[in-house]
Amino acid sequence: MSTSTSARTGAAQGRFDHRMAVFGSDDGFVATALPFLAEGLAAAGEPPPVAIAAPGLLAALRDGLGADAKEVGFIDHADWYTGTAANAVAQGAGYLAAHTGPGGRVHLLMEPDWAGRAGRSARESVEWIRYECLANLLFAPFATTALCAYDTRTAGPAVVDAARRAHPGTGVYEQPPVLVRELDAVPLSPPPRAVTRLAAAESVRAWSAEQGLAAADAELFARAVVAAAAAHGPVVDFVAWGEAPSCVCELRLCRAVADPLAGFVPPRGGEPGPGQGLWFTRQVCAYVDVRDGVAGDGARIRVQYA
Known part of the structure; x- marks a missing residue:
């Protein structure tokens, strides 16, 4: 049985329309996808809609679309959701810049890869819920219509419940700063007793090489x-x-990182501008945790290469 948690039709001009649907079978996915894609096909001035999902679901969708399948784009979600959640932000921003109509108009049916990296650990899942949450701010200027499809066979109840809080129209939606603060309230694991204090950021190169990183990786980490x-x-x-x-x-910082979007906003022209260095950090490192200081603990950014 398929249940859509957003019944809106049509994206407001110049405003990101971020929907969510939950299904538990191939038939449920097709029943959810067909009206959404039909909406996209009927939207004047839009490029063809795109379905991003697991290969088996895409095959079922092709069958359900029949002759209309030739009017729809199909992308394996393992090719879209590669690397970190921050990499997915870059992928989405790049696609909107290159393939959408005026104002970013396009219909995207998106099934996150919860059977892949996104669901491999509780920590990884939190990063992807953060991505879903921040998408409401990051893509707000675009007239893109996105339907995030959650398969209960790969995304468990806790993930689905959290995702509802990241999607408008679900009845339990939280504003992004609220949800991000909640995610960031979870304490980081304490450092081990044996740590190395480095003189400067550049010292990371030599230190990480000593710990076994290849020269190219040590350079990138630094x-x-x-x-x-x-x-x-x-x-x-x-x-x-x-x-x-x-x-x-x-x-360990002198001041807090107040912006919840720090490191997630794609730079114009491809190169980070002043204050956007954390974008590069998030693109190349597996985990970047920002904490603004609680219970007497100072503000800090923790970077893990892989």
């Missing part, structure tokens, strides 16, 4: 830490621990 420090310094202390590939560097 650049990521330098970029974060330049955007949000001055840094009181650099503390590092771990072994390749999971090398960690924690930047």
